[in-house]
Amino acid sequence: MAFLDIEHLEKSYGTTKVVKDFNLAVDKGEFVSFLGPSGCGKTTTLRMVAGFETPSQGAIHIDGKDMLRLRPNQRNIGMVFQAYALFPNLTVAQNVAFGLKVAGTDKGVIAERVAEMLETIGLPELGNRYPFQLSGGQQQRVALARALAVRPQVLLLDEPLSALDAKIRVSLRGEIRAIQQKLGITTIYVTHDQEEALSMSDRIVVMHQGIADQVGTPFEIYNRPTTRFVANFVGTLTLLEAQVLDPATGRVSIGGVEATLGRRLPKGAVTLAVRPEMVSLGSAPGRETEVTGRIVDVDFLGSVIRLRAQIGQSVLAFDTFNNSHANPPKVGSEVTLSLAARDLLLIGD
Amino acid sequence: MTKLWSWLALAVGLIYFFLPLIGMTEFSLKMRRGEYSFDAYRAVLEDPRFQQTFSYSVFMALLTIVFGVLLVVPTAYWVRLKLPRIRPYIEFITLLPLVIPPIVIVFGYIRLYNTSSWLPLTGTAMGTNLLLMFGYATLSLPYMYRAVDTGLRSIDVGTLTEAAQSLGAGWVTILARVILPNVLVAVLSGAFLTFAIVIGEFVLAALLNRPAFGPYLQLMGANRAYEPAALAVIAFAITWACMGLIQLITRFSKHTKAAR
Numbered sequence: 001m002a003f004l005d006i007e008h009l010e011k012s013y014g015t016t017k018v019v020k021d022f023n024l025a026v027d028k029g030e031f032v033s034f035l036g037p038s039g040c041g042k043t044t045t046l047r048m049v050a051g052f053e054t055p056s057q058g059a060i061h062i063d064g065k066d067m068l069r070l071r072p073n074q075r076n077i078g079m080v081f082q083a084y085a086l087f088p089n090l091t092v093a094q095n096v097a098f099g100l101k102v103a104g105t106d107k108g109v110i111a112e113r114v115a116e117m118l119e120t121i122g123l124p125e126l127g128n129r130y131p132f133q134l135s136g137g138q139q140q141r142v143a144l145a146r147a148l149a150v151r152p153q154v155l156l157l158d159e160p161l162s163a164l165d166a167k168i169r170v171s172l173r174g175e176i177r178a179i180q181q182k183l184g185i186t187t188i189y190v191t192h193d194q195e196e197a198l199s200m201s202d203r204i205v206v207m208h209q210g211i212a213d214q215v216g217t218p219f220e221i222y223n224r225p226t227t228r229f230v231a232n233f234v235g236t237l238t239l240l241e242a243q244v245l246d247p248a249t250g251r252v253s254i255g256g257v258e259a260t261l262g263r264r265l266p267k268g269a270v271t272l273a274v275r276p277e278m279v280s281l282g283s284a285p286g287r288e289t290e291v292t293g294r295i296v297d298v299d300f301l302g303s304v305i306r307l308r309a310q311i312g313q314s315v316l317a318f319d320t321f322n323n324s325h326a327n328p329p330k331v332g333s334e335v336t337l338s339l340a341a342r343d344l345l346l347i348g349d
Numbered sequence: 350m351t352k353l354w355s356w357l358a359l360a361v362g363l364i365y366f367f368l369p370l371i372g373m374t375e376f377s378l379k380m381r382r383g384e385y386s387f388d389a390y391r392a393v394l395e396d397p398r399f400q401q402t403f404s405y406s407v408f409m410a411l412l413t414i415v416f417g418v419l420l421v422v423p424t425a426y427w428v429r430l431k432l433p434r435i436r437p438y439i440e441f442i443t444l445l446p447l448v449i450p451p452i453v454i455v456f457g458y459i460r461l462y463n464t465s466s467w468l469p470l471t472g473t474a475m476g477t478n479l480l481l482m483f484g485y486a487t488l489s490l491p492y493m494y495r496a497v498d499t500g501l502r503s504i505d506v507g508t509l510t511e512a513a514q515s516l517g518a519g520w521v522t523i524l525a526r527v528i529l530p531n532v533l534v535a536v537l538s539g540a541f542l543t544f545a546i547v548i549g550e551f552v553l554a555a556l557l558n559r560p561a562f563g564p565y566l567q568l569m570g571a572n573r574a575y576e577p578a579a580l581a582v583i584a585f586a587i588t589w590a591c592m593g594l595i596q597l598i599t600r601f602s603k604h605t606k607a608a609r
Contacts, residue, residue, distance in 0.1 A: 052511055072514040083505060085512035089530040098526075099516030143512075150516060 003028035009058035018044050020210040029184040033197035036207035042190045051075050078147030082159040084139040086131040092142050093127035099150035117145035137168040155187045194234050206230045231347050237273040238316045255312025259289045259341040271347045278343040279318035287338035295329045377578035389575035406562035410547035413485040414540045417493045425497045429506050443494040446487050451552040477557050484553040489546050493539035500535025534599050541591035
């Protein structure tokens with residue numbers, strides 16, 4: 001049995017089912033992200049684990065203990081909210097000490113733990129400040145320290161970085177991951193930001209319309225999406241409609257261009273997908289399939305330039321690195337693109 | 350030209366408000382023939398009935414505030430947290446004391462809790478005091494509820510509650526250590542308004558025959574000349590002091606500084 005076990009979890013509001021037959025087993029010390037668009041049920045699932053929502057059906061066990069019998073304040077689950085939720089009337093140190101005081105911990109131990117937590121989040125000198133005297137990033141770090149001070153068995157983070165600006169978000173996600181690994185705490189992280197989920201998680205649960213569409217490591221989710229939704233939601237993919245010519249060898253025709261994927265494919269029409277970074281401008285070693293097309297769009301993104309080329313009925317996106325000595329192809333110009341057939345992904349529904 | 354009219358309107362307003370006050374204050378100082386003195390104030394403050402009725406009303410005001418806070422804070426909190434849909438109905442109920450005259454309330458009380466009823470509260474002084482306190486709490490309900498509800502609106506009640514719950518806090522701890530301290534300024538505003546209402550209240554105290562400050566004010570007004578004016582000035586001073594304290598507390602409340 002896993003440390004955190006969620007079985008057949010469901011939640012309905014009236015006739016609307018927002019979470020449908022959700023199953024997940026999380027190992028002790030694992031960092032799992034729930035990734036999905038707004039309204040996909042990721043926060044509802046997290047709140048059911050925390051005890052703030054009652055499931056319509058299913059079970060949640062932590063370390064073998066049935067959580068549905070316990071109230072939120074009895075579950076020993078730490079939670080970090082998007083809106084920080086620091087108590088405005090308490091100083092930073094008092095906020096961190098809150099849970100320990102509620103538990104009736106000895107004063108000396110509280111002082112020690114608060115100092116240790118403030119040291120962990122890198123704010124040892126701010127114990128006497130009030131929340132309104134801190135920046136958003138500092139407030140969220142204090143919220144993390146407060147949640148961790150009580151040594152919870154599971155840590156839940158509900159879009160904790162959404163309210164912060166881009167630079168702080170990037171630095172804070174590294175800090176959160178480092179603290180989580182240092183303390184070895186089992187963590188569930190809710191986000192709609194794929195970069196956050198990909199960079200921090202041991203595993204990702206991609207959620208869509210209340211269902212866990214795919215569960216896997218960031219590498220699997222990015223490189224081997226199993227559904228059309230995951231393929232579209234995580235990263236950028238060009239979807240190509242193809243006709244299978246030989247199912248045994250995986251030979252397909254994509255708008256008249258033939259390629260052999262080297263693996264068994266189902267008969268008939270299939271949807272294939274390719275990441276922009278898997279397509280090269282011009283010929284490239286190891287990328288044996290070559291197609292020609294016309295540039296229809298150029299996006300300068302800084303270090304990378306994303307281009308789109310019309311190939312038959314499809315528009316294929318591809319990336320090139322910025323080169324200060326060579327201009328990127330212009331819109332309307334004809335280009336040759338190459339890709340390896342093995343990089344073409346077969347997408348299910 | 351518009352400015353001139355604004356100043357004129359302001360001047361008329363100030364005269365309308367302050368002139369009677371100035372006249373009353375001046376009159377209260379004229380007890381000694383031919384010169385200004387504090388004789389009327391001395392007479393009032395040395396009157397044992399003033400001390401008795403005033404301390405009684407202060408005690409009743411404090412009792413009403415404690416009862417009001419215990420009634421209103423959990424109610425307003427629960428309505429905001431769990432029953433937001435019934436908020437308009439609760440607001441309507443809390444506004445009823447503004448449209449139902451105190452005389453109706455007190456006759457209702459007397460009819461319901463007289464000595465031949467199933468709960469004869471008017472049969473003892475303690476019971477009548479209790480009834481009076483409930484009456485005062487009802488009269489101050491619109492002010493107390495509104496103040497607390499406004500205070501609750503300024504904090505994220507739901508998230509703070511969930512944060513406290515995730516840290517192991519139960520409902521009593523959440524109310525006492527998280528919610529109440531964060532709406533303390535609002536609660537104090539309501540408390541001072543309650544205090545001002547109770548100190549000057551006449552109808553409930555007179556008809557329940559309790560030795561409160563309001564009936565004493567009326568008694569003095571009917572029988573003396575200068576003392577009622579002095580008492581009125583004292584009552585005004587108390588009310589204004591309450592208002593001033595609300596301002597002071599709001600200003601010096603540490604954790605609300607960012608909000609201002």
